[in-house]
């Protein structure tokens with residue numbers, strides 16, 4: 001048995017409609033309507049003069065990474081490799097060494113994050129059992145003109161402060 005075919009008349013098949021002149025005129029009327037309205041009074045336009053005016057970003061916004069420290073400035077990281085193992089982009093490289101200050105057995109002697117490969121997913125932060133790595137630096141614009149600059153090292157990771165207070169960070173949610 002053959003399928004029943006219902007033929008529907010195509011709309012817009014007249015010559016005037018196929019020339020699109022009326023539709024173009026309607027579109028231009030909308031465009032120029034906005035243009036003249038905003039020329040007369042631009043207070044309702046939402047324009048941010050970046051980079052002079054920086055965006056307001058929430059405390060837990062995932063920006064560039066940092067390693068958190070104890071009060072004496074030593075790394076909380078114990079080189080457990082959880083972040084490196086969970087990183088889907090495989091852009092964390094850690095080299096562990098023996099820790100002699102009694103805080104743990106191991107510590108990172110090298111800790112690199114390749115920002116050109118990072119997808120800013122935050123899995124490293126989630127995976128860390130010690131809250132030793134965070135992405136709360138507020139640094140959202142990472143630019144340079146050579147590849148080496150995008151390879152974050154241990155010193156830089158430890159030296160970068162968080163952009164918000166501890167309370168704000170904890171309140172900020174996941």
Ligand code: SF4
Pocket residue numbers: 086087088089090091092113117118119120121122123124125
């Ligand atoms: S944010 Fe994601 S991709 Fe970047 S280092 Fe962390 S786990 Fe890897």
Ligand code: SF4
Pocket residue numbers: 076077078079080081082083084094127128129130131132133
């Ligand atoms: S940052 Fe956290 S998860 Fe990564 S190696 Fe250090 S302690 Fe382990």
